[in-house]
Amino acid sequence: MDKKALDQLAVNTIKILCAEAVQKANSGHPGMPMGMADAAFILWSRFLRYDPRHPDWPNRDRFVLSAGHGSMLLYSLLHLAGFELSMDDIKAFRQLGSRTPGHPECNHPPGVETTTGPLGQGFTNGIGMTIARRFMAATFNSPRHKIYDHKIYAIVSDGDLMEGVSSEAASLAGHLGLGDIIYLYDDNHITIEGDTALAFDTEDVLKRFQAYGWHTQAVDGHDREAVARAIEEAIRVDDRPSLIKCRTTIGKGSPNMAGTAEIHGAPMGEEELALTRKNLDWPAEQSFYVPPEVYELFRFRAAELGKAYDAWESELAAWRKENPDKAALFDQFYNPQIPEDLSDRLLAVVGDKPIATRSSSGKVMQVIAKIFPNFIGGSADLAPSTRTLLDGFPDFSRTCPSGRNFHWGVREHAMGSALTGMALYGGLKVFGATFFVFADYMRPSIRLAAINKVPVTYVFTHDSIFVGEDGPTHQPVEQAMSLRVIPNLVVIRPSDATESAIAWEVAVTSKNRPVAILLTRHNIPVIDRKKYADPSLLKKGAYVLSEALGGKPELIIIATGSEVQLALDAQNILVAEGKKVRVVSMPSWELFEEQPEDYRKSVLPKEIKLRVVVEAGRALGWEKYSGPEGVIIGLDCFGTSGPWKELAKYYGFTAENVTRKARELLENK
Numbered sequence: 001m002d003k004k005a006l007d008q009l010a011v012n013t014i015k016i017l018c019a020e021a022v023q024k025a026n027s028g029h030p031g032m033p034m035g036m037a038d039a040a041f042i043l044w045s046r047f048l049r050y051d052p053r054h055p056d057w058p059n060r061d062r063f064v065l066s067a068g069h070g071s072m073l074l075y076s077l078l079h080l081a082g083f084e085l086s087m088d089d090i091k092a093f094r095q096l097g098s099r100t101p102g103h104p105e106c107n108h109p110p111g112v113e114t115t116t117g118p119l120g121q122g123f124t125n126g127i128g129m130t131i132a133r134r135f136m137a138a139t140f141n142s143p144r145h146k147i148y149d150h151k152i153y154a155i156v157s158d159g160d161l162m163e164g165v166s167s168e169a170a171s172l173a174g175h176l177g178l179g180d181i182i183y184l185y186d187d188n189h190i191t192i193e194g195d196t197a198l199a200f201d202t203e204d205v206l207k208r209f210q211a212y213g214w215h216t217q218a219v220d221g222h223d224r225e226a227v228a229r230a231i232e233e234a235i236r237v238d239d240r241p242s243l244i245k246c247r248t249t250i251g252k253g254s255p256n257m258a259g260t261a262e263i264h265g266a267p268m269g270e271e272e273l274a275l276t277r278k279n280l281d282w283p284a285e286q287s288f289y290v291p292p293e294v295y296e297l298f299r300f301r302a303a304e305l306g307k308a309y310d311a312w313e314s315e316l317a318a319w320r321k322e323n324p325d326k327a328a329l330f331d332q333f334y335n336p337q338i339p340e341d342l343s344d345r346l347l348a349v350v351g352d353k354p355i356a357t358r359s360s361s362g363k364v365m366q367v368i369a370k371i372f373p374n375f376i377g378g379s380a381d382l383a384p385s386t387r388t389l390l391d392g393f394p395d396f397s398r399t400c401p402s403g404r405n406f407h408w409g410v411r412e413h414a415m416g417s418a419l420t421g422m423a424l425y426g427g428l429k430v431f432g433a434t435f436f437v438f439a440d441y442m443r444p445s446i447r448l449a450a451i452n453k454v455p456v457t458y459v460f461t462h463d464s465i466f467v468g469e470d471g472p473t474h475q476p477v478e479q480a481m482s483l484r485v486i487p488n489l490v491v492i493r494p495s496d497a498t499e500s501a502i503a504w505e506v507a508v509t510s511k512n513r514p515v516a517i518l519l520t521r522h523n524i525p526v527i528d529r530k531k532y533a534d535p536s537l538l539k540k541g542a543y544v545l546s547e548a549l550g551g552k553p554e555l556i557i558i559a560t561g562s563e564v565q566l567a568l569d570a571q572n573i574l575v576a577e578g579k580k581v582r583v584v585s586m587p588s589w590e591l592f593e594e595q596p597e598d599y600r601k602s603v604l605p606k607e608i609k610l611r612v613v614v615e616a617g618r619a620l621g622w623e624k625y626s627g628p629e630g631v632i633i634g635l636d637c638f639g640t641s642g643p644w645k646e647l648a649k650y651y652g653f654t655a656e657n658v659t660r661k662a663r664e665l666l667e668n669k
Contacts, residue, residue, distance in 0.1 A: 147319060541586065
């Protein structure tokens with residue numbers, strides 16, 4: 001069989017596998033995989049560098065299927081390429097417990113680089129991966145040895161390019177000259193509602209990306225050699241990211257449904273599937289069939305790539321021998337050693353004068369940066385306010401890719417998603433910062449970081465109405481509670497400088513989940529830890545900060561953040577009146593719920609039903625800890641503009657009001 005015929009056979013194999021899996025599941029998107037089969041085949045059979053034996057190879061090319069609804073395209077390629085994905089897995093597409101879920105999920109199976117689905121996220125994850133690749137190459141490559149010299153490829157869709165997050169990310173990628181990006185744009189002119197002319201065709205996408213600073217090309221996406229030439233040209237461009245517009249027909253191969261919205265998001269039906277098999281000259285009696293020649297084609301490719309991996313291993317060994325200092329640093333990046341005295345070193349920079357936790361956090365970050373050389377990140381144009389600039393380290397830029405301070409510009413959407421890509425790349429501890437109210441712009445990315453199980457740290461400052469004069473648009477009220485409902489996300493609202501130091505210890509040692517640290521703008525007292533409990537108890541999520549004097553507590557005051565000081569002040573007043581009051585600091589619900597039941601009961605005994613909860617945010621949700629007989633001092637409205645101390649009085653966040661609420665409970669018991 002000649003090469004052209006073999007290539008066509010492989011493309012048809014991909015199309016039929018995708019259509020059959022969707023049909024068997026009676027759910028899915030056959031159109032995009034069939035339309036992009038030509039371009040994807042060329043990428044995977046000629047250009048993409050991978051090794052199925054080593055799916056975590058640091059120098060592999062990354063492939064992101066940003067158009068995640070076309071997941072069967074990726075699964076068919078992984079199966080053919082020799083990854084751990086069997087034909088039975090293909091047949092179980094979209095079924096409960098299968099290794100082929102409806103949208104790609106990171107490392108499920110191996111070879112899936114990131115969890116994609118919400119459009120624009122994969123596009124931006126890939127840009128984060130490219131930033132990480134640039135940093136790692138600048139840090140470790142030597143004149144004689146290129147440890148990192150790979151590319152980041154993606155297939156993106158019309159939907160990806162309509163989403164705002166991709167526009168922010170594309171602008172940043174062009175500004176940074178990220179020439180390691182090669183994205184194939186599936187220009188099939190179809191969305192769920194119909195032709196893209198409904199909402200998109202008046203835009204010239206390539207001119208937009210040229211304005212961003214991208215290298216652009218347009219090809220017939222079904223002309224495999226044209227696609228190959230375009231990729232080759234993009235590889236030669238090293239100072240700009242590349243977008244290759246591939247004009248395709250959605251559902252190419254289906255005689256009656258190709259080019260229509262009907263084949264976008266639903267099975268084609270048994271009758272049309274049979275007609276498609278006939279149209280592609282495919283055996284009618286065989287389903288989920290892969291011709292031996294196609295398996296052999298991919299086995300040959302895998303053998304070639306295996307040699308590339310082995311050569312890289314040899315080069316790595318030679319590099320290690322010639323660069324022992326860099327080799328030691330490399331090992332520290334991928335297998336960081338956590339100092340036994342990390343808590344002490346972080347607490348050592350905490351003073352005893354009142355300080356905003358954003359400022360004390362900034363001091364702690366300087367220590368972390370010296371301990372962990374792979375600690376990098378930045379702010380969405382707010383570093384002077386979030387206190388997240390790493391002193392003594394350069395800025396990441398087009399000309400300085402080894403910089404550890406990242407400037408995202410006013411692009412919270414892109415920052416959130418790119419951080420996930422950076423963390424997925426491997427070897428890095430990444431953080432991003434902004435005002436807490438703008439966590440709303442990042443919420444989809446935070447959610448996907450939690451699904452991806454990556455240890456991104458989000459530094460959210462200006463954490464309450466005590467932002468003050470900026471008014472309700474900048475005063476977070478519902479944000480803390482909205483983040484607490486995201487599974488696998490740890491939210492920490494530290495009470496003072498000492499807790500903020502330990503919060504950073506939790507974040508920087510996290511392995512499989514993101515952490516959000518909520519920090520104050522205004523100065524608050526540093527709790528005297530000689531008098532009160534050890535701040536390291538923050539790792540348990542909640543702890544008895546100040547125990548009741550004179551016996552079993554009558555009442556518990558639970559507080560977070562700056563309101564913990566109000567709880568202590570109220571306790572002092574009530575103690576003077578002969579009341580037995582316990583104060584519990586609860587910086588993290590998630591960490592607390594992970595503790596053994598005995599510990600949780602020791603902090604919040606069920607028999608102590610009189611409780612006052614204090615947090616300058618939505619009360620909704622705190623009923624879990626206040627109990628039916630307790631009260632919650634919260635904020636169930638938007639704030640208003642004014643000096644923060646006046647706002648505290650206006651909304652009842654004072655020691656006097658906490659004391660009054662506690663007295664009412666005690667008097668009515």
